Amino acid sequence: MGGKGTPVVVGTHPRLFITLTAPSFGAVHTIRDNGSCVARFRSTGSLCVHGRPTSCSRRHTEQDIDLGRPLCEQSFNYRGAVLWNAHASKLWNNTIQLIRRLLAAEGGVGQPNLGTVAQLHYLKVAEVQRRGLAHFHCVLRLDGPESIDVEPPAWATVELLQRVMRTSIERAQAPDVEGRPIRWGRVYDIQDLARREEEAVKVAAYVAKYAAKTTDGSKELARQFRSRRQIVTLVDDPHLQRLALTAWDIGGNTKYKSLRLKEHAHTFGFTGQLITKSRAFSTTFAALRNARTEYMAGERDGDPVEGTFHFEGRGYDDPRGTQLAELFFTFERELKAEARARERAKSEDSPS
Ligand SMILES: [Zn+2]
Ligand SMILES: [Zn+2]
Incomplete structure (x- = not known):
């Protein structure tokens, strides 16, 4: 299957959909x-x-x-929740580093040389749950060295990737300002995206349903607060108000200055980007628009997709959810398009 210049192998590379959550406060x-x-x-x-x-x-x-x-x-524990949010991005970075280190060890090389045996690519989406804590969704893929078209080595199976993920999630930590370790919650989820074809669609449906621009769907939490008083007058939900106030108040303490908590009181201390990806997980906006059209058309044809993911958080309908859905939905297609473009570039480069 697959026409000339279409890499069929990419679809067989180990890939997981992962959800990471905060501990309970x-x-x-x-x-x-x-x-x-x-x-x-x-x-x-x-x-x-x-x-x-x-x-x-x-x-x-x-x-x-x-x-x-x-x-x-x-x-x-409002203080604990805000401080966890404030360190979540660092925890994520440490987790990715640990995954790379463990994969490199499996491949018999040092971490700096992981790229000589395999490449790890990911797309990550951060979301602040209704309870006011950040959590992360991530599509993670293991490719061969040098190019995404290259088959990963025989040892790089999806089972190995799952094992490495579990170990990394359970071991990863980031020190807080006082040097205490910040860790992931016990509730995490790892899905094998290759196991069933419709899994990618479920991921898209899941993200569309759960991803939200702000925690309570309101405009008030969409931008920075300028004063403590503004938080009190604008945020109606007592729980979310107290989270924002906690972030604001801790932010006034010089010890926590580096966390920039006042600037991030509207995200309850979370400082990360909504969407981040490793370099080779690129998505063009044109590809997104096309995928959106196809996604919407496809959705009208069939039944709503029931997800198989179980989490505490509940989001709200938001246009950004659709964008995220597109990102996940197109991740397979975009790889093929990139590969085709490279094929074209190669043939143009070669003297005729
Ligand atoms: Zn009580
Ligand atoms: Zn209840």
Whole structure:
């Protein structure tokens, strides 16, 4: 299969869809797979020391304002949540470094020479959950050395990549300002994207459904705050307001100056980019527009795709979600287009 100059091998390269989340900083209301909220404190009594119920078994709707809010605000670790957000990008960078180091070791080379045996490419999307904590979605692909057209070495299987991912997620850490380790939460998810053809479509549907521009869908959290008073007057949700205020207040402490928390109070301390990718995971805007048209056309034809991913967070419909969906949806196609372009360039270069 595949015409002349179309690399068929790219579709067989190991590739994963990964979701990384923050640890818990206090039980929050959520919708689980069975539809009910199972939020609870680790507590033996039915009330916490502040007199709040320690568990919830209600069935929340998507519109429920309680979603993402703590069972007890006084028990929620706001400071911990904001500081985790502030270090999440560093934690991500350290995780990628660890993945590269482990892959290089598998290939029998040192980390700086990973490129001589295999290449790791990724596309990452960051999102702030309703509970106010950042989490990450990532498509990760292992290619052969030198070019994405080159088959990865025999040892670079999807099973190995999964194992390396699990180890990296569980081991990776980033020191906070005081030198304490920041780590990923216990809830993470690794999906083999090659296992089923429709998986890529599920990823697209998933991201379209969950990705949100701001945590509560409002304009207030879309830009920087200029004053503490502005946070109090603009942010209605008590949980999100307290997160933003915590970031603002910690940001006033010279010890945390480097975290630039006041500038990032609207993202509750998170300083990262929404979308980042490794160099070879390029996407042109023209490709995005074309893919969008095809994606929309395809969606009208079929049933809505049910995702198989299970997470705490709930996002809101937002145009940016569609953009992200396109990014994921086209990642396969764009590779082929790039390869074709290179083929063309090669044949133009060669003397006739
Ligand atoms: Zn609940
Ligand atoms: Zn309490």
